[in-house]
Amino acid sequence: MKSLKRKGARSLLLPEFDKYDLYLKSVQSPRREVEFLQATYKELRGERARVLREDFCGTFKLLCEWVKEHPEFEGIGVDLDQEPIAYGQEKYAQVLTPHQQNRLKVLHANVLSPQLPHADIITAFNFSYFVFKTREVMKEYFLNCHRTLKKNGILTLDCFGGYACFEPNEEETVHDEFSYFWDQESFDPVTHHAQFYIHFKRKGEKKRERVFAYDWRVWSIPELRDLLGDVGFTRTHVYWEGTDKNGEGDGVFKRVETCDEVCESWVAYVVAEK
Numbered sequence: 001m002k003s004l005k006r007k008g009a010r011s012l013l014l015p016e017f018d019k020y021d022l023y024l025k026s027v028q029s030p031r032r033e034v035e036f037l038q039a040t041y042k043e044l045r046g047e048r049a050r051v052l053r054e055d056f057c058g059t060f061k062l063l064c065e066w067v068k069e070h071p072e073f074e075g076i077g078v079d080l081d082q083e084p085i086a087y088g089q090e091k092y093a094q095v096l097t098p099h100q101q102n103r104l105k106v107l108h109a110n111v112l113s114p115q116l117p118h119a120d121i122i123t124a125f126n127f128s129y130f131v132f133k134t135r136e137v138m139k140e141y142f143l144n145c146h147r148t149l150k151k152n153g154i155l156t157l158d159c160f161g162g163y164a165c166f167e168p169n170e171e172e173t174v175h176d177e178f179s180y181f182w183d184q185e186s187f188d189p190v191t192h193h194a195q196f197y198i199h200f201k202r203k204g205e206k207k208r209e210r211v212f213a214y215d216w217r218v219w220s221i222p223e224l225r226d227l228l229g230d231v232g233f234t235r236t237h238v239y240w241e242g243t244d245k246n247g248e249g250d251g252v253f254k255r256v257e258t259c260d261e262v263c264e265s266w267v268a269y270v271v272a273e274k
């Protein structure tokens, strides 16, 4: 019997395009991040962290994993954009138990606001704080974090670099059902301003260009550490990622004092102690 499916009908069968779901599958590892945060706090402070504030939280998947981790853990999210917050409420927070939901609070606010709740750990992940392009504004942000951390608090930032980020380039990562593209369109060596895009291409569909766009300054680790020291953080640390047998990052981050690895691209954590 002839199939009723017409040519091109495959796309009709694809689920609705969900940019936040593809983003999660491409660039987020909330479970691993919870483990890293808790292990790092324990290593530096000798005790367990309870309250996590996720600045630039977007869909706040990290916080949902945090409140699942322990019945006393609390999560606070801060983001300027109501769209990802609403998505996170519908897709991730709804499936939490009422007790977990009660320990989660998401604020539609600017991370520079002076009124933010205090926390044991503040995170700014996926390089979101690179949106601050001047030393003055970055300093204002770090000061605000320092002020709103509890006594033993830590600030955790991720950071990237490598010689690939000094020139335009586009990298494709192939997943089972789609490809993820990290596109660096420009880099200005004088200002370190750079324009990035995320594109996606689902199987059987045209590539969707510029689904997410980031207009950032690429900050270096020593610049960040200097600024963190200037606003009063007592010590800063760098956690560098190990390398697997294919030469890729292995997802295991260890504290280092120096590094002689020459990488096309790398991701590291910068952690600052109050």
Ligand SMILES: C[S@@+](CC[C@H](N)C(=O)[O-])C[C@H]1O[C@@H](n2cnc3c(N)ncnc32)[C@H](O)[C@@H]1O
Pocket (backbone or CB within 6 Å): 028, 055, 056, 057, 058, 059, 078, 079, 080, 081, 084, 109, 110, 111, 112, 125, 126, 127, 128, 131
């Ligand atoms: C790259 S997304 C990061 C999402 C998530 N943190 C992650 O790890 O993938 C950046 C987010 O920062 C938010 N944002 C940008 N500037 C902000 C500000 N000044 N205060 C609060 N949120 C801000 C945007 O609305 C966006 O949701």
